[in-house]
Amino acid sequence: xxxxxxxxxxxxxxxxxxxxxxxxxxxxxxxxxxxxxxxxxxxxxxxxxxxxxxxxxxxxxxxxxxxxxxxxxxxxxxxxxxxxxxxxxxxxxxxxxxxxxxxxxxxxxxxxxxxxxxxxxxxxxxxxxxxxxxxxxxxxxxxxxxxxxxxxxxxxxxxxxxxxxxxxxxxxxxxxxxxxxxxxxxxxxxxxxxxxxxxxxxxxxxxxxxxxxxxxxxxxxxxxxxxxxxxxxxxxxxxxxxxxxxxxxxxxxxxxxxxxxxxxxxxxxxxxxxxxxxxxxxxxxxxxxxxxxxxxxxxxxxxxxxxxxxxxxxxxxxxxxxxxxxxxxxxxxxxxxxxxxxxxxxxxxxxxx
Amino acid sequence: xxxxxxxxxxxxxxxxxxxxxxxxxxxxxxxxxxxxxxxxxxxxxxxxxxxxxxxxxxxxxxxxxxxxxxxxxxxxxxxxxxxxxxxxxxxxxxxxxxxxxxxxxxxxxxxxxxxxxxxxxxxxxxxxxxxxxxxxxxxxxxxxxxxxxxxxxxxxxxxxxxxxxxxxxxxxxxxxxxxxxxxxxxxxxxxxxxxxxxxxxxxxxxxxxxxxxxxxxxxxxxxxxxxxxxxxxxxxxxxxxxxxxxxxxxxxxxxxxxxxxxxxxxxxxxxxxxxxxxxxxxxxxxxxxxxxxxxxxxxxxxxxxxxxxxxxxxxxxxxxxxxxxxxxxxxxxxxxxxxxxxxxxxxxxxxxxxxxxxxxxxxxxxxxxxxxxxxxxxxxxxxxxxxxxxxxxxxxxxxxx
Ligand code: HEM
Ligand code: HEM
Ligand code: SF4
Ligand code: SF4
Ligand code: SF4
Ligand code: SF4
Numbered sequence: 142x143x144x145x146x147x148x149x150x151x152x153x154x155x156x157x158x159x160x161x162x163x164x165x166x167x168x169x170x171x172x173x174x175x176x177x178x179x180x181x182x183x184x185x186x187x188x189x190x191x192x193x194x195x196x197x198x199x200x201x202x203x204x205x206x207x208x209x210x211x212x213x214x215x216x217x218x219x220x221x222x223x224x225x226x227x228x229x230x231x232x233x234x235x236x237x238x239x240x241x242x243x244x245x246x247x248x249x250x251x252x253x254x255x256x257x258x259x260x261x262x263x264x265x266x267x268x269x270x271x272x273x274x275x276x277x278x279x280x281x282x283x284x285x286x287x288x289x290x291x292x293x294x295x296x297x298x299x300x301x302x303x304x305x306x307x308x309x310x311x312x313x314x315x316x317x318x319x320x321x322x323x324x325x326x327x328x329x330x331x332x333x334x335x336x337x338x339x340x341x342x343x344x345x346x347x348x349x350x351x352x353x354x355x356x357x358x359x360x361x362x363x364x365x366x367x368x369x370x371x372x373x374x375x376x377x378x379x380x381x382x383x384x385x386x387x388x389x390x391x392x393x394x395x396x397x398x399x400x401x402x403x404x405x406x407x408x409x410x411x412x413x414x415x416x417x418x419x420x421x422x423x424x425x426x427x428x429x430x431x432x433x434x435x436x437x438x439x440x441x442x443x444x445x446x447x448x449x450x451x452x453x454x455x456x457x458x459x460x461x462x463x464x465x466x467x468x469x470x471x472x473x474x475x476x477x478x479x480x481x482x483x484x485x486x487x488x489x490x491x492x493x494x
Numbered sequence: 495x496x497x498x499x500x501x502x503x504x505x506x507x508x509x510x511x512x513x514x515x516x517x518x519x520x521x522x523x524x525x526x527x528x529x530x531x532x533x534x535x536x537x538x539x540x541x542x543x544x545x546x547x548x549x550x551x552x553x554x555x556x557x558x559x560x561x562x563x564x565x566x567x568x569x570x571x572x573x574x575x576x577x578x579x580x581x582x583x584x585x586x587x588x589x590x591x592x593x594x595x596x597x598x599x600x601x602x603x604x605x606x607x608x609x610x611x612x613x614x615x616x617x618x619x620x621x622x623x624x625x626x627x628x629x630x631x632x633x634x635x636x637x638x639x640x641x642x643x644x645x646x647x648x649x650x651x652x653x654x655x656x657x658x659x660x661x662x663x664x665x666x667x668x669x670x671x672x673x674x675x676x677x678x679x680x681x682x683x684x685x686x687x688x689x690x691x692x693x694x695x696x697x698x699x700x701x702x703x704x705x706x707x708x709x710x711x712x713x714x715x716x717x718x719x720x721x722x723x724x725x726x727x728x729x730x731x732x733x734x735x736x737x738x739x740x741x742x743x744x745x746x747x748x749x750x751x752x753x754x755x756x757x758x759x760x761x762x763x764x765x766x767x768x769x770x771x772x773x774x775x776x777x778x779x780x781x782x783x784x785x786x787x788x789x790x791x792x793x794x795x796x797x798x799x800x801x802x803x804x805x806x807x808x809x810x811x812x813x814x815x816x817x818x819x820x821x822x823x824x825x826x827x828x829x830x831x832x833x834x835x836x837x838x839x840x841x842x843x844x845x846x847x848x849x850x851x852x853x854x855x856x857x858x859x860x861x862x863x864x865x866x867x868x869x870x871x872x873x874x875x876x877x878x879x880x881x882x883x884x885x886x887x888x889x890x891x892x893x894x895x
Contacts, residue, residue, distance in 0.1 A: 143638035145556045146682035148584065149653075150641045152671050155590040156661055165660035165669070169782040180662055188662065196514040198623070200521035200528075201600045201609045203512075208593040208600075219596075221589040221613050223657065223706045230662075250511065262616060267538035268531070269564060269580065269623055271546040276538065278514045279506055286509030312800035313616055318710040318808070350843065352803040377802060383548040390542040403710045405702035405717075407750050407775045410709050410808055424539040425502040448748060448779075481805050 157218035159188050159232040175295040176251035177237065189231040191240060194250040194260050194285070194292060197225040198268065198278050206247075214240040224260045224303075226253055255295035256302075258288050258438075263306040264313040266325075271383075272376050273308035274325030274393035280427050281306055284323070287431040288438065299445040299454070302438065303402070310375050318401040320451040321434060322413045328392040330355075330372040331385035338364040342382035350381040373479070395420045395430055399437060399463075400452035408453055414460075416467070418474035433469075440467045461493045500532060502539040521609045527624055528608050530572040537568075552579055552627055554634040558687045560644025561630055577626045578608070582619040582645035583637060584653045584678065584685075587671040588661055589614065598640050606633040616711075617695065618655035619645035643682075649843075650688025654678050654696040657705040665777065666700030667718030667790040668818040674698050676822060677829075684833075691840030691849075694833070695798075701786065702774045708798070708809070713846050714829070715795040715809040716818075720787035723767035724776070730783035735761040745776050791817040794825075796832070797847025807847040812859070814869035831862040856881060 156164070163182035170180040178190040195203075207227055211219040214236040220228045231237055244251055253259040261284065264270070266277035284304065291297055307314035308325040316322035338344065347365055348356045355371035356378060365385075367378075379387040397420065401413030416437065420429045437451075444466060445454035455463045464471045477485045506515045518535075522528040534545050549563035562580040569576035583599075599620065603609060608624035615621040625633055634644065645653035654677055657663065659670030677696060678685070684694075697708030700718040708715035735741055741763060746754045753769035754776060756762070763783070765776075777784045794816055795809030816824060832846065835858065840849045850858045859866055860883075 143635040145638070145643075146686060147638060147641065147643040148679040148682055149643060149675065150586045150595065152587040152590055152661075152675055155586045155588075155592055155595065157590075157592075160590075160661050165666070167660070167662065167664035169664055171781070180664070190662070194512060195613070196512045196517060197612055197614075198514040198517065199611060199613060200517040201524075201604055201611075202520045203517055204596060204600050204611070204613070208597050211593045217593040219591060219593070220658070221585075221591075223589075223618075223655070225612075225614065227613075248510070248512075264616065267535055267544045269546065269578075271544060271548050271564075273544045275542075276535075279539070282506050282509070282511055282513055282515075285511035289510045292511075307800075310801055312802070315616060315707065315711040315800045317800045317806040318707065346842065349841075375802065388543050393542065403704050403707040405704060405709075405773050406778055407748060407773055410704070412806055412808070422542045424542060425505040448744065479805060 155218070155220075157188075157216055157230050157232060159186055160230070162186065163188070172255050172295065175257060175293055176254055177241070178254060187232075187234065189234060189237050191229045191231065191237070191244070191251060192222070192253045193227045193229070193244060194253060195225055195227050196278065196282065197260070197263065210240065210243065214243075222260075224253070224262050226260045250289065250293055252293040252295070256298045256300055257293075257295045258291040258298070258302040258304060260292075261285060261304045261306050261323075262314050262316075262319075264308050266308040270308065270313075272311065272379060272387060274327050274388070275308050275395055275422050276424065277306050277308045277314070277325075279425055280323060280395070280430055283426045283431050284434055287435055291438065298438075298442050300448055300450045302451065304434070311380070316398070317412055318403045318410060319413050320399065320402060321437060322398040322401065323430060323434070324396045324398060326394060326396045326419070327374040327376055327387050327389060328394070328419070329374060329389045330367050330369045331376075331378055331387050332389075333364060333367065334384040334386065335359075335362040335364040337384035338362075338382065341384055347378055347382045347385065350377045352377060390422075394422045395427070397430075397433055397437070400455045402450055402452055408450075408456075411452055415475050416463075416469055418472060436469075437467055459493045498533045498536065500536040503532065503536050518610070524604070525609050527574040527578060528610060530566075530574040531578070531608070531610075531624065534566060534568070534572050534575060546578075552630060554631050554644070556686075557634075557644055559647040559650050559685060562647060564624070575624065578624040579627065579630060581607075581622040581625070581630070581633060581637075582615065582617075582647055582653065583622060584643050584645040585614055585618055585620050585655075587656050587674040587678070588658050589618070590658075590661065595640075599637075599642075602633070602636045602640065606636060615645075617645070617652050618706075619653050644686060646685035646688070646693075648688035649690045649692050650686070650694070651681050651684040652693055652695045653685065654698065655706055656698040657700050659698070659700040663700060664781070665703070665718075665774070665786055667720055667786055668700065668716075668792050669820075670698040670700045670716075670718070672820060673716065673818060673822060673825075676820065677826075680826065690833070690837055692843045692845050694836075694846065702772060703778070709795060710798050710806075710808055711800070712798050712809070713796065714832070715798050716792045716825075717795065718786075718790065719772050719793045719815065720790045721815055722787035722789040724765055724770060724772070724787050725785045726763050726765065727783050727785075728762050731763045731780070732761045734780055734783055739780075741780075745779050748775055748779075749773075750775070791815050794828070797845070797850055799845050799847055803843070804848050804851065807851075809847075810850075810855070811870050812864055814867060828862065828864075835861040854881065
């Protein structure tokens, strides 16, 4: 009989000796080259970390290959990061260059440190979810291919660049505070299958699930009806009720938001804001999306001062200029009409042309 | 099993970034369910539409969480993924592994499932992608025997996560890994048998850089900080200055509170401690010369979440400073009060932040017994609609007494 409520494995047993011996005693770190960090402890011990990009969705062969590398160069230890990167933890300096050489030969990208784009935090998409407006892994692959040099170099961008992707508004990728957020969106109200609603859904729960109170009972059909003008296509009703189909291949697509961040460095953390309301779902390589992201990244890279994150750059130049310089058209879609809209309206005569 | 050409997915094997399609194809050589997965995914790419049904209720004995049911909506066409469920496996704090453990994960998942996994899910679990209903219990049994357990799902606690903290970062102001591990073990029931209005997340970052994005992605964000003055090593400042670093421009002028002054003659850096808001900027730029102070602890913030339902929230300060030492009694006592209030007042699918927004921060603070302090707000309210408590006003009958 298996045990329950064991909790996760003890992290202490997963730490390489150099970390066990210097736990809490690290003194400083430096970036030796893109993707390679050196941490030095009060005792003078050094730990080298090599960060490599991964597709996050991996098979056992890849995981075993990573283990082989860790056995060969890292005394059998490695870790993963909050952005789905892999970090190989090297305690013997002599192993650093041979490891880098082997990674290069295997085509595994080393980078993501300093002023670079790190891996894109992302979600399941068509691979494994029932509500996606788009795929996640495919877009991430296409965008990272396109921005590859910005991952493997740390001197091409003004500051770090954090991109996140979620395939619907549920935002399992928590994209809402990223320098660039790629977000799958639906654009049409749910299509109700009246024959199924009363069988598979609890009607009061479905009604309560709608944030805009767009759903009303429809006693005649023993079902519900949706006031279409009120619906903002969040899909929350579909999460509660499979008879409220939200996916719509004709209209689903992608929105791009920019300028958010989570770190407290210099300026407060803040939300990403809408830059592009809609781009089409052109699988398999989403050229409109990769182009739009590249345009934003390169406009920022050209225009920002050293050290300025995307949002800091935008607040310095102003959103008027952001739309100007990126050439992105400003539309009625950019003006908030949800519950916290008022603070986003301009209440001063000070603005730019 | 459906063997078919996949011209669209093949396009995603091109380019320098590692390809998930290549990983899928390699996995398909050993596992027929992955062949069907690839075929169904190609169909999604053609039709621009997902092909998974709503999850049904599946699980393992004794648990109400940790397993997400997943069924193909074309089971006749793709019989090997008619059932293709997810297990969430709680990862060790900080995502450190020895290869013996990780290889064991591979062997077990090869035996019991598709061989596909996410390292890791956005919440931080090892996500095992795809197995059949009758394999769920055997998979769990194998992982349990190997020292693993399920993560959280549903209306319960999610697997807490932590930055690498003192294991590899000189800036950690408390032991993120230990708090994360300690609380995860303490709250097994809350994780595995969901019984709340909705989900609840903890994330632990060791300093205000917030590398696990706790401020945006957790209901209770625990972010390391210090109360005294940051520490400056003047020797190292000189070294930076001599190596050409523009300390005035890149550090002092970027300091948001203008708390730093640089004497370019003596090459010394000074901080006006009472002005510093501990933003980490100077430390980030001069890691060898500037460090957090010595009186360390954490700022606790509440309510962070993404858009669903009532807009995204960043967490709000509720305790400006709390020292965090094992066994973390003060933190756990506060968590108990927060959960009790949420459990009592929260509506179905209402996160704690939304509940606080609906019932008011004042009510929340009174209920969980936290004193109001100016660190909680950017600025005081601008409206006069103050809710007075019964004991703060004079009732007519008392006045005539
Ligand atoms: C039913 C289909 C869904 C699937 C397949 C799915 C999948 C996932 C997975 C695999 C994770 C990572 C879990 C982990 O690491 O433990 C996750 C996290 C998350 N999910 Fe979902 N999810 C679904 C529905 C939802 C819904 C309905 C919401 C919102 C109401 C939501 C919001 C989130 C958020 C915000 C996170 C993680 C954010 C974080 O911890 O940073 N998901 N989801
Ligand atoms: C000792 C120095 C540091 C260590 C050990 C450290 C560690 C980490 C690690 C391992 C990650 C995941 C990285 C990835 O996969 O790309 C990360 C992410 C991050 N780091 Fe750091 N970091 C350090 C310094 C900084 C600095 C200087 C900043 C800000 C100026 C910062 C802000 C962030 C942010 C915002 C994220 C991304 C969080 C997210 O959106 O998921 N970190 N950090
Ligand atoms: S973001 Fe939406 S579509 Fe994507 S995995 Fe999460 S719930 Fe599914
Ligand atoms: S999609 Fe969202 S807004 Fe539209 S009816 Fe459903 S719950 Fe309401
Ligand atoms: S949050 Fe701070 S302490 Fe934790 S890893 Fe990031 S920089 Fe280090
Ligand atoms: S931590 Fe931030 S606020 Fe404090 S002195 Fe350094 S740059 Fe200024």
